[in-house]
Amino acid sequence: xxxxxxxxxxxxxxxxxxxxxxxxxxxxxxxxxxxxxxxxxxxxxxxxxxxxxxxxxxxxxxxxxxxxxxxxxxxxxxxxxxxxxxxxxxxxxxxxxxxxxxxxxxxxxxxx
Amino acid sequence: xxxxxxxxxxxxxxxxxxxxxxxxxxxxxxxxxxxxxxxxxxxxxxxxxxxxxxxxxxxxxxxxxxxxxxxxxxxxxxxxxxxxxxxxxxxxxxxxxxxxxxxxxxxxxxx
Numbered sequence: 001x002x003x004x005x006x007x008x009x010x011x012x013x014x015x016x017x018x019x020x021x022x023x024x025x026x027x028x029x030x031x032x033x034x035x036x037x038x039x040x041x042x043x044x045x046x047x048x049x050x051x052x053x054x055x056x057x058x059x060x061x062x063x064x065x066x067x068x069x070x071x072x073x074x075x076x077x078x079x080x081x082x083x084x085x086x087x088x089x090x091x092x093x094x095x096x097x098x099x100x101x102x103x104x105x106x107x108x109x110x111x112x
Numbered sequence: 113x114x115x116x117x118x119x120x121x122x123x124x125x126x127x128x129x130x131x132x133x134x135x136x137x138x139x140x141x142x143x144x145x146x147x148x149x150x151x152x153x154x155x156x157x158x159x160x161x162x163x164x165x166x167x168x169x170x171x172x173x174x175x176x177x178x179x180x181x182x183x184x185x186x187x188x189x190x191x192x193x194x195x196x197x198x199x200x201x202x203x204x205x206x207x208x209x210x211x212x213x214x215x216x217x218x219x220x221x222x223x
Contacts, residue, residue, distance in 0.1 A: 034212075044155065098143065099160065100157060105154055
């Protein structure tokens, strides 16, 4: 089955810097890659997603890139703010399956 | 906009007891999912409903676990004869096409 690896497990940046989180997946049939932000005591919140027919997608300060050949995708957050501090999860799913396989998460801390 | 709601938010139970959790999805969403999350891990898929039909189940869903969505609206997840290893956050999510919206979760502690 699908396996998703996520790095780094923790990331600390200064306010205003950029943050990059990387994920790799194992199943070449996977075609949908969402990113979730989870704050303490809350459920994960979808922040951006990308499908395998697209190489890059951007939404204000957040962007996601996908390299199908290498089977990896990345989350980029620019001009980080303290409210970006949270745990971020990447996930992957195959067409025809509704199951999302999640990475283990990255705890992002943005220092003021 | 009413999001996914889950009740209760917290449940403490003794080993061997049965527990039931409820999930109310976003009203126009026909797809409903249950995930389990333990500390320091990402959510793990348990099961998926489209309307009232349970279409996919994980091997994690042992015979002590049962999920229902009788009228294609709310769903319940029951755990029978709870074990300490069942302690986790149980998350419900819903969607209409892609892009799942998660609820706040039910935190289960088995003592």
